[in-house]
Structure formats: C-alpha cells, structure tokens
Amino acid sequence: MAQTDGGRILIVSNRGPVVFSRSESGEREYSRGAGGLVTALNAVSRRSEDSVWIASSQSEEDARVAGEPAPYEVEDLCLALVEHDPEAYDLMYNTLANPLLWFVQHGIYDLPYAPAFGDDTRRAWEEGYVPVNRNFADAVSRIAGDEEGETTILLHDYQLYMTPHFVRERLGAEAFISFFVHIPWPESDYWRVLPDYVRRGVLESLLESNVVAFHTRRYARNFLDTAAEVLGAEVDLEKGVVYRDGREVWVRAYPISIDPSEFEELAESDAVLEQESWVSDLPGKLLLRVDRMDLSKNVVRGFRAYGKMLKRYPEMKGEVTFLAQLQPSRGDIEEYARYAEAIREVVGEVNDEHSDDDWMPIELSMEDNFPRSVAAYKNYDALIVNAIRDGMNLVAKEAAIVNEKDGVLILSENAGAREELGEHALTVNPFDLDEQADAIHRALTMPAEEKERRASALRETVLDNTIEDWAEAQMRDIEAYRERLS
Amino acid sequence: MAQTDGGRILIVSNRGPVVFSRSESGEREYSRGAGGLVTALNAVSRRSEDSVWIASSQSEEDARVAGEPAPYEVEDLCLALVEHDPEAYDLMYNTLANPLLWFVQHGIYDLPYAPAFGDDTRRAWEEGYVPVNRNFADAVSRIAGDEEGETTILLHDYQLYMTPHFVRERLGAEAFISFFVHIPWPESDYWRVLPDYVRRGVLESLLESNVVAFHTRRYARNFLDTAAEVLGAEVDLEKGVVYRDGREVWVRAYPISIDPSEFEELAESDAVLEQESWVSDLPGKLLLRVDRMDLSKNVVRGFRAYGKMLKRYPEMKGEVTFLAQLQPSRGDIEEYARYAEAIREVVGEVNDEHSDDDWMPIELSMEDNFPRSVAAYKNYDALIVNAIRDGMNLVAKEAAIVNEKDGVLILSENAGAREELGEHALTVNPFDLDEQADAIHRALTMPAEEKERRASALRETVLDNTIEDWAEAQMRDIEAYRERLS
Numbered sequence: 001m002a003q004t005d006g007g008r009i010l011i012v013s014n015r016g017p018v019v020f021s022r023s024e025s026g027e028r029e030y031s032r033g034a035g036g037l038v039t040a041l042n043a044v045s046r047r048s049e050d051s052v053w054i055a056s057s058q059s060e061e062d063a064r065v066a067g068e069p070a071p072y073e074v075e076d077l078c079l080a081l082v083e084h085d086p087e088a089y090d091l092m093y094n095t096l097a098n099p100l101l102w103f104v105q106h107g108i109y110d111l112p113y114a115p116a117f118g119d120d121t122r123r124a125w126e127e128g129y130v131p132v133n134r135n136f137a138d139a140v141s142r143i144a145g146d147e148e149g150e151t152t153i154l155l156h157d158y159q160l161y162m163t164p165h166f167v168r169e170r171l172g173a174e175a176f177i178s179f180f181v182h183i184p185w186p187e188s189d190y191w192r193v194l195p196d197y198v199r200r201g202v203l204e205s206l207l208e209s210n211v212v213a214f215h216t217r218r219y220a221r222n223f224l225d226t227a228a229e230v231l232g233a234e235v236d237l238e239k240g241v242v243y244r245d246g247r248e249v250w251v252r253a254y255p256i257s258i259d260p261s262e263f264e265e266l267a268e269s270d271a272v273l274e275q276e277s278w279v280s281d282l283p284g285k286l287l288l289r290v291d292r293m294d295l296s297k298n299v300v301r302g303f304r305a306y307g308k309m310l311k312r313y314p315e316m317k318g319e320v321t322f323l324a325q326l327q328p329s330r331g332d333i334e335e336y337a338r339y340a341e342a343i344r345e346v347v348g349e350v351n352d353e354h355s356d357d358d359w360m361p362i363e364l365s366m367e368d369n370f371p372r373s374v375a376a377y378k379n380y381d382a383l384i385v386n387a388i389r390d391g392m393n394l395v396a397k398e399a400a401i402v403n404e405k406d407g408v409l410i411l412s413e414n415a416g417a418r419e420e421l422g423e424h425a426l427t428v429n430p431f432d433l434d435e436q437a438d439a440i441h442r443a444l445t446m447p448a449e450e451k452e453r454r455a456s457a458l459r460e461t462v463l464d465n466t467i468e469d470w471a472e473a474q475m476r477d478i479e480a481y482r483e484r485l486s
Numbered sequence: 487m488a489q490t491d492g493g494r495i496l497i498v499s500n501r502g503p504v505v506f507s508r509s510e511s512g513e514r515e516y517s518r519g520a521g522g523l524v525t526a527l528n529a530v531s532r533r534s535e536d537s538v539w540i541a542s543s544q545s546e547e548d549a550r551v552a553g554e555p556a557p558y559e560v561e562d563l564c565l566a567l568v569e570h571d572p573e574a575y576d577l578m579y580n581t582l583a584n585p586l587l588w589f590v591q592h593g594i595y596d597l598p599y600a601p602a603f604g605d606d607t608r609r610a611w612e613e614g615y616v617p618v619n620r621n622f623a624d625a626v627s628r629i630a631g632d633e634e635g636e637t638t639i640l641l642h643d644y645q646l647y648m649t650p651h652f653v654r655e656r657l658g659a660e661a662f663i664s665f666f667v668h669i670p671w672p673e674s675d676y677w678r679v680l681p682d683y684v685r686r687g688v689l690e691s692l693l694e695s696n697v698v699a700f701h702t703r704r705y706a707r708n709f710l711d712t713a714a715e716v717l718g719a720e721v722d723l724e725k726g727v728v729y730r731d732g733r734e735v736w737v738r739a740y741p742i743s744i745d746p747s748e749f750e751e752l753a754e755s756d757a758v759l760e761q762e763s764w765v766s767d768l769p770g771k772l773l774l775r776v777d778r779m780d781l782s783k784n785v786v787r788g789f790r791a792y793g794k795m796l797k798r799y800p801e802m803k804g805e806v807t808f809l810a811q812l813q814p815s816r817g818d819i820e821e822y823a824r825y826a827e828a829i830r831e832v833v834g835e836v837n838d839e840h841s842d843d844d845w846m847p848i849e850l851s852m853e854d855n856f857p858r859s860v861a862a863y864k865n866y867d868a869l870i871v872n873a874i875r876d877g878m879n880l881v882a883k884e885a886a887i888v889n890e891k892d893g894v895l896i897l898s899e900n901a902g903a904r905e906e907l908g909e910h911a912l913t914v915n916p917f918d919l920d921e922q923a924d925a926i927h928r929a930l931t932m933p934a935e936e937k938e939r940r941a942s943a944l945r946e947t948v949l950d951n952t953i954e955d956w957a958e959a960q961m962r963d964i965e966a967y968r969e970r971l972s
Contacts, residue, residue, distance in 0.1 A: 107597060107675070107676075108597055108598050110596035111593060111594055111874055111917075112594050112781040112782070112784075112786070112825065112874065113786065113828070115917055116787055116790060116917065116919050117915075117917055117918040117919060117920060117921075118794065118919045118920050119920060121918075121920075122920065186675070187673035187674070187675050187676075188673070189593070189672070189673050189676075189900075190593075190673075190675075192899070192900075192915070193915075193917050194917075195915060195917075195918045195920075195921070196915060196918070196921070295598040296598070298598075300598070300599065301602055304602060308604065339598060342599070388597055388598065413678070414675075414678075429603075429678070429679075429681060429682060431597075431601055431602065431603055431679050431680075431681075432603040432681045432682070433602050433603060433604045434603060434604050434605060434607075434608065434681075435603075435681070435682070
C-alpha cells in the first residue's frame with residue numbers, strides 16, 4: 001500500500017462523515033452522512049492511522065464538538081469540526097457555491113438573463129466565501145502545526161477553492177496540497193462567466209496546490225485550457241502540468257467510485273428487502289431513474305422522451321413502469337422550485353395521456369427513500385442517467401453492482417461516468433428527445449444475450465476501479481510527485 | 487493585388503446584395519441590402535471582374551430573376567439568384583439556422599429546458615436545411631461548370647454549412663472551397679448540444695473545404711478543438727490545420743472590417759445631418775448603444791448597469807442620456823418577443839426611478855433608423871457594446887471611424903472585436919453589472935487626454951485593417967494554398 005510514510009493526512013471537506021446531535025436524555029449521538037463523497041473520503045481516511053478529517057460544523061452539537069480539543073474520535077475516524085460565522089457560511093453556501101459555482105460548472109444558466117453580478121456577489125465573496133475558506137485554512141494549519149513530519153492535505157470540492165491559497169500562505173512551500181474538484185470543470189468560455197475576482201482568484205488559489213484532480217480526463221483538459229486562457233499560465237496539455245512560479249502543478253483525472261461490498265450488503269438488508277416487495281409489484285418492466293432533484297439532472301426531458309417512446313411504440317403501453325426516485329434538493333432556491341413544478345407538470349401530462357385503469361406510466365416519488373432506491377437498483381430492466389452534465393454520477397455504478405436483471409444503462413454522454421462505462425451503455429445526447437426515446441425502447445426490448453454481455457461488462461468495469469483503487473491512485477501520484485522533488 | 491489569375495470567383499451567401507421589386511409602372515427595380523456582410527462581400531466581389539454572387543431569392547421579383555439566364559448584371563455585380571422550395575427554405579431558416587444554430591453558437595439556450603430535439607428537428611434538417619444547401623451547390627456547379635480554368639468558391643455563414651459537402655460531391659477535388667463562418671464558433675461542449683446528425687454532418691461538410699475561416703483566433707481554435715473532440719480529427723493547433731483524408735484544411739482567422747470611406751461619406755449625408763440636430767438636443771453627455779434586438783446583445787444588463795451607475799454616482803443624474811437604437815429582429819420567435827418585453831420593463835424601471843421633469847435617463851428607440859444611428863455615432867461620449875457573445879460587432883468599428891467626440895468604447899470581452907480593439911477600450915465582463923456600471927462612469931468622466939489617445943488608437947486600428955485588407959488576406963492565403971499544391 002502506497003501510504004505516505006509516517007506522514008499525517010488531513011482531509012478537508014465542507015460536509016463531514018457524521019453529524020452530532022443530543023438525545024433526549026442529553027447524550028451525544030451521531031448519524032452518518034450520506035452521499036458518495038463521504039463514502040469516498042471514508043476510504044481515504046481509513047488508509048492512514050494518522051489522518052484527521054476537517055469539516056464544517058453543521059448542527060448545535062457539532063458546534064460543541066468544534067469547541068472541544070481536536071481531534072475528536074468517532075468509530076475509526078479522527079474529526080476536527082470548524083465553526084464558521086453563520087452569516088459568512090450562509091453567503092458562502094447559498095450565494096457563492098450554490099447556485100453560482102454550481103450553475104457555472106454545470107452550464108445551466110439562462111445566459112441572456114442570468115447571472116447578473118453586483119454588490120451582492122462581491123459581498124458574498126469577500127464576506128462569505130473567502131473568510132470561510134480562511135477559517136478552513138486556519139484549522140488546517142493548527143492541526144498540521146501540531147506535529148513534525150510530512151503532512152498531506154487533501155482538500156475537497158467547490159466550497160473550498162480558496163483554501164489552498166491560505167494554506168500555502170500559512171504552511172509555506174513544504175505543505176503538500178492536493179485539491180479534488182468533484183463537479184465538472186467547464187470549458188474556459190463558461191468559466192469566464194464569473195466575475196474577474198472569482199475566476200482569477202479561484203484559479204490562482206487552485207494553482208497553489210501540488211495536484212489538482214478531477215473525475216475525468218475531459219475536466220482535467222478543460223482546467224488546463226482555462227488556466228492558459230484566463231491566467232495566461234504555461235501548460236503542457238500532454239503531460240497534464242501547469243508551470244507556475246517554478247513549481248509544477250499536476251492536473252490529473254481519478255474517476256471516483258464506490259465500495260461494492262457496501263452495496264452488496266445493503267442489497268440484502270431488511271430495509272431494502274421490505275421495499276423490494278413494493279417495487280416488484282409495479283406492473284411490467286421497470287425503467288428507473290434515481291436522482292437528486294437538480295436542474296442539471298435533466299428530469300423533464302427524460303419524461304418527455306419516455307412519453308415520445310410510448311407514442312411511437314404503443315405496444316409498450318402497460319408493459320413498463322417508469323419509477324422516478326427524486327430526492328428533494330435546494331427547494332428554497334427559486335430555480336429549483338420552478339424545476340420541481342415543471343417535473344410535476346410533465347409527469348401529469350404523460351400519465352394523463354397514456355394511463356388506463358390498470359396502469360400508470362410514471363410512478364413519481366419525490367421523497368428521500370434510499371432503501372427503495374436500492375430495491376429498485378436490484379430490479380430495473382433499464383436505468384436512465386441522462387444528465388445535462390454530471391461530475392461522475394455514482395448511481396450508474398451503484399446500480400450496476402446490485403442489479404439482478406441484466407438491466408441496461410442509458411447514459412448521458414455528458415456524465416463523467418461515460419469515460420469508463422460509455423462503451424457498455426446506450427449513450428445519449430441529453431438534449432435529443434428522439435435519441436432518448438429510441439434508447440429507452442431499445443433497452444426495454446434488448447435480446448437477453450446482449451443485455452447479459454453489457455451488464456457483466458458494466459459490473460466488471462466498476463469492480464476494476466473501486467473506491468479503494470481511486471484512493472490508491474491518488475496516493476501513488478502524491479508519492480511520485482514527492483520522489484521527483486527529493 | 488493578389489487576384490486569382492484568370493480564375494472565376496463564386497460568392498455564395500443566403501442574402502444577396504440587392505432585392506428586386508417591381509414598380510407601379512411594372513418596371514424592375516432593386517434596393518441594396520443592408521448589413522456588414524453584404525458590404526464585405528461587395529468588397530470581395532469587386533476584386534475580380536469575373537465574379538458571380540449566388541444568393542437566395544427573397545422576393546417575387548427575385549424569383550423572376552432566378553428564372554432568367556444567369557448571371558444577371560446589376561451595377562458592377564453579376565448575380566445568380568437561387569429559388570428554393572418555400573417550405574424547405576422556411577424550415578432551414580426558421581427552425582435550423584435561427585434559432586437552433588444561432589442559439590448554440592452564441593451559447594444562449596436555457597439548457598435545463600431548451601432545446602429539446604425531436605422529429606421536428608430531424609425534419610427541418612432533412613427536408614429543409616439539407617435540400618436548400620443541395621440547391622445552392624447545384625447552382626454553384628451549374629455556374630462553375632460553364633467555364634474552363636480555376637474556380638474559387640467562397641461560401642458564407644451558418645445557413646450554408648452543408649454546401650461544401652455537395653459542392654465537393656459535384657465538382658470533385660479540383661474545386662477550391664473557402665468557407666467563412668461569421669458568427670462565434672463555440673467550445674466543443676456547447677457544439678455537442680446539437681443532435682448527432684447535425685453536429686457531425688456540419689463538421690464533416692465544413693472539412694470538405696480547403697479553408698475554414700472565422701473572425702477571431704479564438705473561434706478558429708474552438709473549431710479545431712471541436713473537430714478533434716467530435717470527429718476525432720487529427721489537428722495541429724499551432725499551424726491551424728486539420729488533416730483529413732490526406733488533405734489539409736486550413737483554419738484561419740480574418741477579422742472582418744468596414745469600408746471607412748463609406749462611413750465618412752455617410753456621416754456627411756443629408757439624412758444623417760437631419761438626424762444629428764435631434765441627437766444633439768439630448769441633454770448631457772451621450773451614452774450610446776446600437777444593436778439588432780437579439781438575445782445575444784445583452785441589452786437588459788446594459789440598462790441595469792446604467793441604473794446602478796446612476797445610483798452609485800447620483801451626481802451624474804441629468805448629466806447623461808443613454809440613447810439605445812435597437813433594430814427590431816425576429817419578433818415572431820417567442821424568445822425574442824419575451825426579450826423585447828424584458829427590455830421595455832427595465833427601461834421603464836430605470837426611467838421611473840431616476841427621471842425628473844427635464845431629464846429622461848434612457849431614450850429607447852425600437853425602430854430601424856440607420857441615419858439616426860450614424861448621427862449618434864458622430865456624437866457619443868461613450869459607446870457600449872456589452873454582448874454576451876458576438877461574432878465581431880461592426881458597430882464598434884463603424885462608430886470609431888465617424889465619432890467626433892473622442893468617445894470611449896466600452897467593449898464586451900466576448901465580442902470578436904475584442905481581439906483587435908480590446909486594448910484601447912474599457913473591456914467588461916458582460917455578466918458583471920458592477921464592472922459595467924463602473925466602466926460607464928469611468929468612460930463619462932475620463933480626462934480629455936486619455937480619451938483622445940484611446941479614440942485615435944481605435945481609429946488607427948480600424949484603418950489598419952479595412953474591408954479591403956480583409957478580402958486581400960483571404961485571397962493571399964488561397965494563393966499560398968494553391969502554390970503549395972502545385
């Protein structure tokens with residue numbers, strides 16, 4: 001195992017692995033955070049006995065933990081929680097990171113009208129994003145400063161873009177900083193939508209890292225182009241290097257993955273088995289989507305394409321149910337509320353047009369029900385992941401591992417997962433309803449032999465690059481970078 | 487002059503230099519077409535005695551001309567008009583070219599909702615865009631086939647993307663095809679929004695040309711990247727070459743320009759002098775914009791930025807009038823009607839908030855009045871060109887030539903003109919209201935010496951690359967390409 005010898009690993013992400021609360025009897029409790037990033041960072045954290053995970057305080061009890069001497073041990077993890085000024089955190093999270101950076105990096109602005117940057121944007125940057133990032137860097141330097149020896153600092157995602165700048169300022173050239181961006185990196189024209197102080201500020205900060213990492217080669221390439229276009233930085237596209245003040249910044253792609261055994265166990269859990277009887281009762285073949293309800297996920301077009309398929313192949317009526325498990329998200333943002341409304345509308349239209357007494361074409365679930373999603377993973381005949389843009393999309397990987405029906409994956413060419421899974425999926429242009437309608441039909445009528453071949457290949461591909469491999473590949477490169485320097 | 491020796495030049499564009507009509511007494515008349523492209527192609531056409539300009543029939547009388555033996559001579563031009571099937575033309579123009587290609591190439595779709603390609607798109611492609619382009623190619627081969635010797639075929643703009651394919655099919659490897667794209671070429675992620683048959687079809691056709699030309703190096707670079715990404719074509723970014731079936735396709739930038747003498751004369755015309763007294767009566771300094779009313783022009787944010795400036799610098803109230811000359815455009819397209827409404831709304835807001843008895847902050851003119859625009863060109867203190875994206879923007883060049891006030895240019899960093907004029911303008915991020923508000927204020931309060939220096943430099947830059955130079959540079963490269971082959 002390519003663990004850094006004796007060195008300490010600091011993992012920093014906005015959300016931590018657990019959230020603390022207090023029971024009625026006044027005892028401290030915690031619940032595990034959900035989501036692919038937390039699982040992934042758990043895998044990284046477990047690689048070193050001497051690792052500390054730094055994250056934002058998210059609850060009252062978290063704030064108490066943050067006030068106690070760090071690190072705080074829970075299960076096999078060492079935690080350090082950071083308390084931010086609530087107003088600064090709100091500006092960072094609800095003005096700068098979501099929606100601004102999220103919208104730019106997913107390319108989902110209606111550019112003739114939005115965004116329109118003004119004083120509010122600058123304030124959210126100066127009084128929100130920057131101080132929160134400085135706060136993270138202070139925590140990093142406090143903890144890194146406690147001990148001798150090499151420290152590897154692994155910073156994660158778009159809430160933390162300015163942290164490398166402040167960490168470098170505090171810890172100097174010796175600190176090894178790796179920054180992982182978990183959402184797409186856009187092409188430079190779209191990055192340049194951002195105000196000058198953000199687009200330059202973020203790039204200059206990220207280039208204080210030793211390694212900047214993404215899920216796909218495409219995002220890494222876009223980042224190199226953006227650095228060259230916006231900063232005039234010297235880049236080597238072939239080698240994936242930015243040359244900066246005599247230093248090398250390695251720009252790399254490590255496709256994130258899952259822990260297959262976690263999902264295999266989950267698939268046999270009581271909660272999932274309970275939901276499975278409900279899922280099995282849905283009439284006909286099962287077409288599935290599982291998504292957070294986000295503008296980037298392309299839910300509306302997915303339903304429209306399904307409606308088109310039913311019109312074009314009326315013999316499919318009654319022979320399939322489209323189960324959509326949509327986890328509510330960011331409902332307080334106007335664009336998201338409007339999108340949820342558009343989803344309800346198109347579902348109503350398709351169901352009104354095609355349903356009969358015994359059959360409802362779309363089964364829409366807008367609640368958080370992970371056991372039901374896993375039960376559906378096991379039973380789908382076709383899974384649609386048609387995102388407009390998606391950093392990776394772990395649903396495609398999770399589902400491939402537990403599915404028992406040789407289900408077919410319909411995959412957007414703009415999902416990060418396409419680089420690994422594309423050749424075994426039916427890839428679609430997310431903007432082309434016809435192509436998606438045909439892909440749905442093809443998936444649902446595919447000969448058993450082809451289904452089996454594709455499903456096995458998907459499964460093999462996921463097993464070939466698990467979350468362990470993902471962590472390992474990064475550590476190997478960090479070692480290689482260090483060896484080149486010494 | 488680098489004219490092709492004895493060779494014939496065929497210019498092909500959707501709109502021609504004149505439109506024919508019939509007088510009440512039954513005589514054939516014509517009016518000259520407006521717009522920068524027509525002026526530019528006139529300059530190209532005048533370079534060769536043996537040139538023919540092929541364009542679509544646009545009127546009943548045009549259709550009669552199309553039925554007569556070509557070419558038809560008018561003034562010093564030889565014309566050949568092509569009659570298309572009206573339904574096919576409508577599909578090409580109103581479904582495929584505008585809005586689809588226009589929206590993709592300017593990046594102005596609201597991607598979570600639009601576009602959504604279906605049967606209509608395929609039909610517009612197969613029964614509209616492709617047949618119209620085949621029709622153009624038939625006209626080219628008819629006229630080219632009439633004579634011996636070398637023929638140079640200059641194809642223009644986004645209505646004609648499939649014409650190179652059919653011309654090559656009809657005339658073989660000997661025909662020299664140059665294709666000029668007059669609108670922005672987007673980065674490859676946005677080009678890939680198009681359905682597969684369009685995005686590949688267009689690229690494969692364009693690469694049947696010998697030269698593919700754009701207004702800026704940035705668009706040329708984007709095109710090279712797109713060819714590599716979408717077709718897997720072999721490209722040399724440094725040399726600007728695509729290698730295709732043993733042929734070289736040169737990808738070049740020739741920034742289009744104007745005929746300065748045309749504007750100098752126009753500035754002294756009676757029509758302009760008449761409007762000038764009206765313009766001079768506007769109170770305070772003159773802030774000007776002149777645009778076709780298009781979603782890409784960023785009119786709404788321009789007014790919002792101006793409103794911000796008045797709020798931030800209240801001493802400017804009554805000291806400036808913002809004259810907006812907006813030429814109506816595509817009002818039958820829903821998105822354009824909505825945009826016009828948004829413009830009226832923001833103008834109402836700013837005027838309501840800041841006007842007094844003697845002063846109206848914004849003077850909005852939504853009619854086609856070119857003489858008034860030229861009168862305003864002569865008199866502005868600041869000109870704002872803040873487009874979201876713009877192929878070149880000739881307003882910036884026209885205005886620089888006739889302005890008599892050392893007026894300051896505020897220029898979007900996403901206008902093609904930025905590559906030439908940017909260093910002498912105040913460049914702005916079109917999405918940043920604050921930056922634009924400050925640029926407006928800075929322009930209106932700039933010291934006379936700095937204004938003079940910038941205005942002279944702008945004028946010199948335009949005079950250094952006129953429409954003649956633009957045509958000449960292309961012809962020189964065509965000669966160079968031919969010499970390399972022989």
